Amino acid sequence: MDYLDPEEEFEMMHADELELMNEMETDFEKDVPKIFTPKDSKRSLNFSSQENDLSEQYLNSSSELHGVSPLSQTSVVSFNLDDKDDNIENETQQIVTQSNDNKRPFCEQELFGNIDDIDFEVEELEPVLKRQKVVEQLSDKEIKQQDLIKQIIEERQKFKSRKRTNFLSSILYNSSNDTHSYQGISRSVPSWSFFPATDDENQRVYIRFKSEDAVENEISSLSWHTKSVQLLSDPIDELIARAYEKIENNEVMRSGLNENGVNINQNIIDNTAELWVQKYKPNRYLDLLSDESTNRILLHWLKLWDKVVFNKEVSKKRKNTSDVHGNIFGNKFNKKNQTLDEELDENKCPKYKLALLCGPPGLGKTTLAHLVARQAGYNVVEMNASDDRNPTTFKIKLEAATQMSSVISNDSRPNCLVIDEIDGAPVASIDFLIKFATEKHVDRKKKSKTVEKALVLKRPIICICNDVYVPALRNLKLTAFVLNFPPTSSVRLAERLMEISSYENIKTDMGTMTALSTKTNNDIRSCLSTLSCFKNQPINLLHIKNSNIGSKDMQKGLFTVWQEIFQIKKSCYENNPTSTSDGFSSHNSVMKDRINSVLKSVQSYGDYEKLSQGVFENCLNLNNKDSSLSNIAEGLEWFCNFDKTTRVINTSQNYSLYPYLPYNFATWHCLYATFAWPKITYPSAAYEATVKKNKYKHIMDELMTGIIPNIRTFLHRDQILLDSMPLIMHIIIPNLRSISIQLFTQKEKDDLAKVINIMIDYGLNFIQERDTDGSFNFVLHPCIDEVVKFPGLETIPVSSYPTKQLISREIELENLRKRMPPAELNYTNEMIDQFNENENNVSTSKSIKGAQKKQVTPNHLQRLIPKTVGSTKVGSFKATKKKDFFGREIDSPVVSKHRDFQDEIVKSDVWFHFKEGYSNAVRKLVLMNDLY
Amino acid sequence: MSLWADKYRPHALQKVDYHQDQAKHLINLVNQGDFPHLLFYGPNGAGKKTRILALLRTLYGPGVERLRTEHMNFMTPSNKKFEIMTVASNYHIEVNASDAGMYDRIVVMELIKTVAQTHQLDSNKQRHFKVILLTEVDRLTKEAQQALRRTMEKYMATCRIILCANSIAQVIPAIRSRCLAIRVPAPTHEDITSILKIICKKEGLMLPDELSLIISQNCERNLRRAILMLEASKVKQYPFDINQSVVVPDWQLYISDTAKQILSQQTPGKLLEVRSMLYELIVHGIPTNVIFKFLLKELVKNCDMSLKHDIVEISSYYEHSLLKGNKTMFHLEAFVAKFMLLYSKFMEESLNGIF
Structure with missing residues (x-):
């Protein structure tokens, strides 16, 4: 075998260590606790073939490790230790894990309902704490442990040196370990099911039957083993040393700091490159700073999924209990108006398939989502704005996250998709998400016979956004369980900040921290960032007040800004320490504070037009009682001023005037603000x-x-x-x-x-x-x-x-x-003609006049009318013409006109008459002598 | 045209009822066959348009009176299309460029170019120029007026421009100097009463002197309004009665109501009521200068002499600031609030003086 690969070699080394550990454990009454945290480390596929040989040797230790896998965090350790050498180990292990699996949600459910139980539950689930406790119990055996550690170190050293010498002769090393027999083969008749065989020495050998499950389990445990090898990249002694360090620290902490019974279990790892935000991230449910009811409701929602996601029998029980507890919650949180509909649909899924967490940044929404999902036993899959979120990729990812589970790693926990920063996602993607979450519901109804389980969304999805009023989210809001994130209480935040600052050797006091948290609007992230600026140096209230670090441009809602303009904050007066000493100056400084705060919020809002309109329409309503007319008149004067300034800015595009606009609001604040709660209406009149x-x-x-x-x-x-x-x-x-x-x-x-x-x-x-x-x-x-x-x-x-x-x-x-057809039009035409004549009474008009006298018909009016034979006939014709069917007289001027001209001989030289296309339509008088 | 105001409109310069000297001058001007650009200005209902149309009639004949409405399309530099309604005859075109709002410059430029670049077909029969009649010139933006000044001179050969405005204060001096300004003052009360009597005589009605006097006093020397009022009164009650109430436009009544409200009580609550009334006026499109004018008139009526001066001052101040601003409501209400303040202060002082 080739052991030249350093990684493999490393694994080997640690495997050996583990083995040694095990041996030692048996020696030392098997009471040494397991000391490793089930961290999620990188999973590798480095399951190389040569390890197969070793697998048998590792089996014992690895199975132990398996017992403490993240999934079943209950204390299986002791159990493992007891039947360590048992051959049925694998099966039992399986059962144990299974039973744990089954037990866990149930017991959590119990705990979940019972508020008192939360502590226990969390402790149980919190590996760090658990470890700590165990270690504490064993504190009297410290010396023993110290011995153990020494021994381990010695052994390790020995081993290392030996290994170095035998670097190339690994076969030897291998064979040396051969003494460790494999329990699957026995020479005497075993108690387990077997397959008899004869070996080459003609001796009876009983080979153990293994269930497929067991084999699988073995394999999986192997894969877990490789993982654990990686996990132990920190040497075991180091880990133990750290544990001791931690115990000491805890003691110090407990004696020194423990206030209000809140246990803080932050890892005090030496100065690393970690951000403070990451470093002091809450690791368990109780550490969460966010509003308790919100946390609880999200957890509750997630628990509703248990029925679908986890075992069914359990969920049966769950349902009953959940109803009971749901009622409790209902009573408790009704006032908060954030009640959760616990109804399950026919797929046993909660009614709301999506949860939408919304709130301003820095309140811990993402942390909450991750933590709660982990707590409920899910594997968190996150998708955020940095990922590609066009509809196609989104779809693929969504399906991957909800319908598949990781194959490579042995982590069998179901996925919980956390879609962060969803307000930035394209509408098409969100629509798809909604369809994905809701439409399955309908599909199921149709295809109730052909059960297509793949279609049903069976994994919880938590969406997180900052601004819930983004148009893209409008539909999502309707389908999702919307959870508004209330701001963190500044007292709680300040407490946490105190603790953190004590870890980081920052000398400070509670007041300072409260000031910091209010300054940053209870944004945990920015608090920590600010705090890290004062690393290793004392800070007090003045630092916070004077520094311009940490305050950020928070855009407030429209109504909040209006309210700030119309209401004098009482806190302005209360918080001012100098208010008693000198009345005038304190008033000044209070005014300064007020004006500054108004300016700041107005500037951050930006839309001055809208703000001013709101102030204008509300100022009279609010000041009905106690304000004088002069105030109002002055305020209106400022409105005129505001209007003129904006007009100048808009017409001349002279934006250098823009910064002066917020001062109008400051004036209005001074003129109109009262202590009373302003009832502001949206300005709609304009x-x-x-x-x-x-x-x-x-x-x-x-x-x-x-x-x-x-x-x-x-x-x-x-x-x-x-x-x-x-x-x-x-x-x-x-x-x-x-x-x-x-x-x-x-x-x-x-x-x-x-x-x-x-x-x-x-x-x-x-x-x-x-x-x-x-x-x-x-x-x-x-x-x-x-x-x-x-x-x-x-x-x-x-x-x-x-x-x-x-x-x-x-x-x-x-x-x-x-x-x-207007007859009067002709009339006006004639009028015009006549007028022209009168106007242009010059020589030219004479000829026209002469022509007019002769009553020349225009050519187009001329008709060739057959000459009437007698005048009497004409008269009779006239008479008939003038009467219509009913004998009524018709007065048509056109006809009469024609009648006037019908006797006239055509006077003009050229005329034409339509002759149905004949060329002789145009006629001209030609005299005979013209032809000659 | 059976409304008296339209029916008895003089169509010839010779027949105008007042400002006869001016009419003679105009006749003289036109008889020469040509005239410079003209700028008619004067208050509403004084007879500017009547004179302009009569002038055109003497120039071109009754063909001018065959009017048609036309829609002209324009395009802004940002490719936005808009439409302007014009009234035109064969000889002239009338445009109210201020209808286009901020795009009036485009209207002025395009219109004059298109009209002025085409010559009349047979110039020996007709005049060799067309007339462009621009109304409400005082509402034109400065840019439009600037655009007008050069084109006026450039196309002198093919067109004459007649401008019509209420006041030349808003017309830039460059245009004023390029035009022959003709002021058409409002008719005097005597003019109005005599015209009303003439109309009644033609209609065969008996008009008592007192009523004609009342109408002439109530019509703001606006002849159109006077004739309409007469006709409305006639419809209301015919054999005329001496103490018959004349019909006054609703908006005028509403403004006086507003003024009454202001005078009745000077509190922020009242101010709120007044605000809604002012909104109503603005919504109905009553021009703000009219609101200011009538409001002031009504308010001043009930004020002490010493107060009048201040009130006129503040009203002029706020009307000016309104023109500089954008949101009419701010300024109107600021004026009302200021008035309330002054008035209540004055009332308090005078009360103190009594006791």
Whole structure:
């Protein structure tokens, strides 16, 4: 065998160590605790073939390790130690793990419901703590352990030196380990099931039957073993040394610091390159700083998945208990309005397949999601903004995370997908997520016979976002269980900061930390970052107040900013330590603080227009009682100022004036702010006004287009609005009796005609419309009466329904009449001609005049009419022509004109007559002598 | 055209009812066959448009009165299309460029170029120029007016421009100097009463002197409004009564109501009520200068002499600031609040003086 590969060699080395360990454990009454943390380390596929040879030797130790695998974190260790040499070990191991598996969610469930049990549960689940406890118990055996450690070190040294000498003769080394017999073969009749065989020396050998499970387990344990080898990349003695160090530290901590019974179990590892945020990350549920109820509800939601994800029998029990506890929670959290619907659908999945955590950055949403998922026994798969999230990749990832589990690593825990920063994801991806989560539900109903389990989302997905109001999330909000993250309590944060600072040798006090946490708006991350600036040096309140580190541009909500403008914060006065000493200066400094805070929040919000509108519309409502008129007048003066400044900025694009705008808000704050809680409404008046204004403007536009041009030219918009329309509304009311139109007197007829003419001139009409209550009504169109009418003034008279009907009908008729070929047009033409004559009364007009006298017909009017034989006939023709079918006389000027000309001989030289395409249509008088 | 205001409009310069001397000058001007660019200005209802149209009629004949509305399309540099309605005859085109808002410059430029670059077909029969009638020039932006000044001179050969404005204060001096400014003052009360009487006579109605006086006093020397009021009064009640109430436009009543509200009580709560009333006025499109004017008129009526000066000052201040600003409501309400402050202070002092 080739052992030249250093990695393999290393593994070998440690394997040996482990073996030694085991031997020693048996020597030392088997009471030495296992000291390694089931950390998730990198899993390697480095399962090389030569290890097969060794596997048998490793079996014992490895199985032990398997017992403490992360999945079953209960104390299996002692169990393992007892039947260490047993051959059934593998099977039992399996059972144990299984039973643990089964037991765990159940017991957690129990614990989960019972608030008192939380402690126990957490302790049990927290390996670090567990280790610590055990070590403590054994503290009287310290000397023994010390001996052990020494021995280990010695052995290790020995081994190393030996190994070095035998570096190349590894076969020897191998054979030396051969003494360790494999329990699968026995020469006497064993108790387990066997297969008899004869070996080459003709001796009976009993080979053990192994169940497939056992074999698999063996393999898996081997794979686990390789992992454990890697895990132990830190030498075991070092680990033990660290453990002792930790014990000591804990003692120190306990004596010195332990306040309020909160146990802090931070690893005190020497200065590493880790960020503080990472370093002091909570490792267990109890360490979480975020709001307890939020944590609890998320955990509860995750627990609802147990039924689908984990064993079914357990979930049966779970369901009952969960209902009971759900009720408890319901009672408890009802006031918080964050109740969780515990209903399970037919797939035994929770009603909400997705959980959406939202809240400002730095509150620990991601930490919570990871921790809770881990706590509930899931393997966390994270997807965040750094990943590619276009719909296709998103889909692949989503399916991979929810429908598969890791094959390579032996970590059989189910996945829990955490989609971080989902507010940045494209809409298509989110839509797909929603579809993925919800539509399966429907599919299941359809395909209830052909059970397609692969389609159902059976893994919990936790989404995290900062801004829940992002448009992309609108649909997600409806389908997901939305959990708003409340801000961390600054007291709790300050306590934690105190502890951390004590680890990091920062001298400080509680007040400072509280100030820090309020300054950063309870952002844990920025608190820690700020704190790390003061590493190894004392800080006090002044440092925090004066440093400009740590405060960030927090964008607040619109209403928060308005509230800040209208409300004087009491804390401003309370927090000021100098307020008692000197009244004036303290007032000054308080004002300064107030103004600064207002400026800051206004600047961070940015949209000054909207803010100012809100202030404008609310300032009168809020100051109804106690403010003087002078304040208001002054404030309004500032509004004018604000308006003028923005106008200048907008028109000249002179943004150097922009920084001055927030000072207007500071003034308004000074003028309007009270201690009372401001009831702020969203400013809608201005918007409504513009909407209405536009509506009226459109009506006016419509009206303008309707007015006939001869009148329109004399009017412009304002005149129509101010003069014409309001008065026309009074004029177009004819005084009519409601009788038939034929019975009207002449005056009434005139009135009606006049009204109709006016309305046509101005393009008005009454249009029949159905009211909301179903009755018909005639409405003026364009509805200019709306524009002209003011609320509270009922001066404009309204005509009765029949009058309107009458007018409407008459207008229609009149319009029809106007559309007929207008005879009056000819009339106006002649008028123009006449006018031209009068105007251009020059020599040229003479000839025209002469022509006019002769009544020359234009060529196009000429017709070849057969000459009538007698004048009497003409007369009779005339008589018949003038009467129509009913005997009514028709007065047609055209006909009469023709009649005038019909006797005339054509005077013009050239004329033409349409002759159905014949070329002789154009005729010319040609005299005979012209031809010669 | 059966509305009296339209029906009795004079169509010839010879027939105008007042400012006859001016009419004579105009006739003289036109009889020479040519005229410079003109700038008519004067208050609403004074007869600017009537004179302009009469002038065009003497120039081109009654063909000018055959009007049609046309929609002209323009495109902004940012490729946004918009439409402007024009009224045009064969001889002239009338445009209100301020309808285009901030794009009025484009309208002015494009319009004049397109109109001015085409010559009249037979110039011996007609005039050799067309007329462009630009209304509401005082509402044009400065940019549009700047664009106008050069084109006015450039296309002098093919077109004349008649400008029409309410006041030349908003017209830049460059344009004022390029035009012959003709001021059309509002008719006097006597003019109005005489015109009303003429109309009544033509209609065969009896108009008592008192009523015509009341109308002329209530019409802001706006002849159109006077005639409309007369007609509205006639519809309301015909044989005229001496103490008959004249019909006043609704918005005017509303403004006086607002003023009453302001005077009744000076508290922030009242101010809130007044605000909603002011919003109503703005929504209905009443121009802010009109609001200021009538509000001031109503307020001053009920004020002590010593207060009047201050109130006129603040109202002019806030109207000015309104023109410099954007949000009308801020300025209007600031004016009202300031008035309330002054008024209540004055009332307190005078009360103290009594006791």
